[in-house]
Amino acid sequence: MFGATFGIVAQGLEIFRKSADIRNRNILNANNPDYAQEDPLVKSFAPVGIRLEDILRTQNFYYTSVRNQKLSVVSSLDTTIKGGSQVEDLFQEFTQGLGGSEYINQFFTAYQNLMKEPTNEGARSELINSAQSLVSYLKDRKKDMDRIMAGTDYDMRQYINKINTLTRKIAQINQEILVGYAQTYARGKDYKNLLDERDSYLKELSELINIRVQEDEIGRVRVETDKGFALVEDRYNWELKYDSANKRILWKSKDGSEVDISSLISGGRVRGLLDFQSDLSGYMNQLETLAKRLISDIKLPLNSQATSNWYWFKNVSDPNAPLGFSGSITFSGFPGGPITLSYSGTDSLNDLINAINTDPTLSANFTASLITNPDGTYTMSITANDPSYTIEDSNNLIHRSEPLFVGNGISDMAINPNINLYIQNLDYEKVDEFMDFSRGWWEGSKSIYNGLVDNIASRQKDLKTKYDIESALLSSINAKLQEMQGVSVDNEFIELMKLQRSYEALARVVNTMDEMLQSTLNMV
């Protein structure tokens, strides 16, 4: 008798209840930053009633992608900064007594102190102790840096595992979206909560690695790195692998081949960690350079009881390059001596060595050799057959001496094992000249160390500045995204009140219809 009225009312009540569910879901997720507000799209259903056409998700996918890209940049910077902070903590130059410069300065002060008072036992032991401290300091810092480097390998494996897990999950969600879409097609396509999950994964993935994402009409995504290396497509995912020996990220193709995509990764924690590994490697090289310079340069002036070795005190980068200055070397105290060997600006270090070794009288009493220093420079050593033989250079560049440090780098750097013999047999007549040399060595070592600290500090400062700017931009994009897709509880309550009114009105219709039906029945 009332046609479709009861059906229309029942359907309306059901749609209002469903709409209330959606509003409730919005309120529940009001504090979830990854949630996109949903709005029921209710349309009149000709010729009679209403129907839930769709559930609109107030999301701008492009904007979300922009946010994710920025997130990649920020998390990359954050990772590099966190790594850099670990290194920075090793160089506490603002805390008195903890900086590496203190060790360098103490060592050279002790060296110069000994050159001032070479007979002072206190000055002798001070030099040995400060040299030992300097060696220990360099070794400790190297160990610390090695440990940090090993830590990056662990972190990188974690990141790569997480990326692989996420791409697997996204591929799975793609599948679930398709199923959800099919199942809820006729009932408002209420599968959008899967898209929230998908977005959450994409955000997590962007934090780890920069990605490009394409979305199809039902919400499935294709995820790829720069240059198109696919990570997810449809229900398939491609895995990444970390090659710790070469610090590379490899993309594993389905055919089993592996491609190095390290240089193609421009964002995310993986990029940040790769950058930090590169920075750390540079810092370690600089520290190594310092150790090599110390080993190559620093020598002690010795008397004939300690050594028969004489060193050329001007390290050159090329032993065949012209010296650029002239002079003469006088060899004395040996049978047939003295002999003076002149050299000109066009002669090289090797020419000098050959001249000594080919002179019949000189070569019978002296042996000259080319020494390759750990820092890559070259010098000449001349060994006298008898300790009483003497050598003098007109430019004051040859001295009877031995290096204070031995080794080829930090790992095997040590104080010369004969230090006790040497320190008891210093050539007192040369100490003021070696004090003069030490100023140059100190300046050189200081420059290398300052360069290292300066690099760490300025790199870190630069990263922090970039981070501040980029994270401010990220916050701004996030705020916009929140405005766009976030939930206002007040707004939701107003919508709920509207729904409540409509629901109450419709419920009244049921009563009215019932009364009308009673009236009709009473007429019988």
Add this chain to the structure above:
Amino acid sequence: MKVPDNLLFSIFQEQDARIRKNLSDKTLEISTGRKYQSISEDPPATYNVLELKKEISQLSQYSKNRLFADTSLSYIDLNLGKVVDSLNLLYAKTIQAKNQTLQPNQLVSIGELFSSTLRSLLDRVNDQLGGNYIFGGASLTQKPFDENTLNYMASKESFKVWLSDNYKVDALLRGDETFSINVAISNAKFSNPDTNFTVGGTLNINVGSTNISVSYGTPSTSTLKDLVDFINSNYSNLLSAKVSQNPDGTYSLMLMPVDVSKDISVSDTSGGDFDTGATDFYSPNVLQAVKRIGDKLSGAMYPDDSDLMLLQRAFERISFRRSQVGSLLSQVKNLQPTQESLGDNLNKQKSDIEDADLSQSIMDYTRYKLAYEALMRIIADQKDMSILRYLK
């Protein structure tokens, strides 16, 4: 425009984190007294601090060197003063002995005074400071003067220390130079100064940079005495010559520059009487001069003019050396205020860079604290600004 609830809280959280970070930074700054906690906070400041640390260390080393030179030169000055005093006493005694009214035993007793003074002088010239011989030059641990020969045995180089990047001073002196006397005494000995030379020849005399040649055995220089008169008449502006009686009673020629600072060397290669071999003339050091006169006195010989001249010159030379040491000492002492002032300046620069300005830090702290409280108040107010209040 829709303002989601989460947006508000995100803004609050962000601001809260920022203010709390500022607060914690300022708390650290105030509690440690340091403006910077890590090197990246201000890389140029880090660079400057590293440079200053090195400069301060280097300056501190130069200060130590200065102190070393100061102590050493002061002690050398003191020792030279004692030597001068001893030589003064000996000079007075020599004048007394030269008065030929003294009995031989009185001469011998003065000779004993010379011997004991010589031992005391040996102590002075072989004195050590901090284990190093102050007149041993760069050999440091080698005793400078042999107690028997009185010859100098140590380094021919003085021991130098650097007081600044470009300035180094002698901190331990060469005894041979310090106690040398610029006189030349012939190794050739003559039994009588009035006897003619057996074989004539030519003396080559270098005084400072002036070279002269004096022939002997000529009519005007036929005897040692004639030669002395000839030199004194013709080269009085440059040289003083004396006939010097040796402890064994023979006579030698003694030549001495007029100028106390000029060195003298004499040689004879002519084959004449003065050409005695490799070394024709020798220059005694102060100790040897004292011994020479002491030996004469011990042998009951009266000292002559040459002995007085020798002692006078020894006194003048040591005084001359002492004035040089005094000049060095004055330069070293003058460096003290300069180095101390530079040290203060460097430390102040370092402090200006790295030490916190506490009043400013406390002001900043108060500012951030106020901001924090204001933010908390806003959050509290915002909690009530909701439709929920009206739905009760």
